[in-house]
Amino acid sequence: MHEDGNRRGVTQRIRHGGRGWELRETSRASAGYAPHVHDTFSLGQILGGRSRCLIGGRTRRIAAGACVWVRAGEVHACNPRPGAPWSYRMLHIDLAWLCAQGVSEPHSGVSASRALWLDYEALARRVFEDAPRAETEAAMLRLVRRLAPEWDRTDKPGRAEPDDPAALRRVREYIEAHACETLALDELAVLAGTTPWRLLRDFQRHHGITPHALQLCLRANRARRWLREGMTPCDAALAAGFADQSHLTRMFKRYVALTPGAYRRALTR
Secondary structure (H helix, E strand, O other): OOOOOOOOOOEEEEEEEOOOOOEEEEEEEOOOOOOOOOOOEEEEEEEEEEEEEEEEEEEEEEEOOOEEEEEOOOOOEEEEOOOOOOOEEEEEEEEHHHHHHOOOEEEEEEEOHHHHHHHHHHHHHHHHHOOOOOHHHHHHHHHHHHHHHHHHHHHHOOOOOOOHHHHHHHHHHHHHHHHOOOOOHHHHHHHHHHHHHHHHHHHHHHHHOOOOHHHHHHHHHHHHHHOOOOOOOOOOOOOHHOOOHHHHHHHHHHHHHHOOOHHHHHHOO
16 A cells, blocks of 8 residues: 655555556646546545546536446546545556456546445555455456446436538547647648638537647647556657657646656555
């Protein structure tokens, strides 16, 4: 078990199962997140305080006792009330690992279900007490499988969202495939068959994030994975396409609410 604190009393604990999953626990934090995406399925648990959580263009107010989960690639941002620290856990599960277990990715949702909360608590105990990996991952799968009925019961939208236009999907897929390279808005506009201004407007309206912000977020996600695999912050910054380590640090704090160094310390001690 590791606690990575600072003078304000914030603590961080992180455990991971290789490329399969990562569980992070944060206590008494006030730092916020910019709207961002993950390349994993993500499941949060509010342990203390209150939060405003943006998912799929809709803002929800949630508090201790609630769980929130977000599909990979969906723009979201959960932040504490101004001046009021909160505590939470966030579980990130790799989609390839989830698929290998025969489990489909649930739709995004929010629930204050007591049963869901207790399943999450049981999983966290196993993770942070270093229970056998098979036991931990069995608990993780029980938790994820519970989400489908919880979503049906508590947070199902009234209508299905329409598919994104093909041109915007094409641009997003291109950004995801070339996130660590230099991409110009006018080049993306040519790919979409429109003007840069119109692409910027339409992309943000459909995806909830600008093309450049999406690219920076994807770079931070990849640097995060490489840091977990042992790469230094300097090497991760260059590999991800950032100008230097300080640029990575700024973006990492925006999307992960930690510096790369603090993230590595929470993982390795």
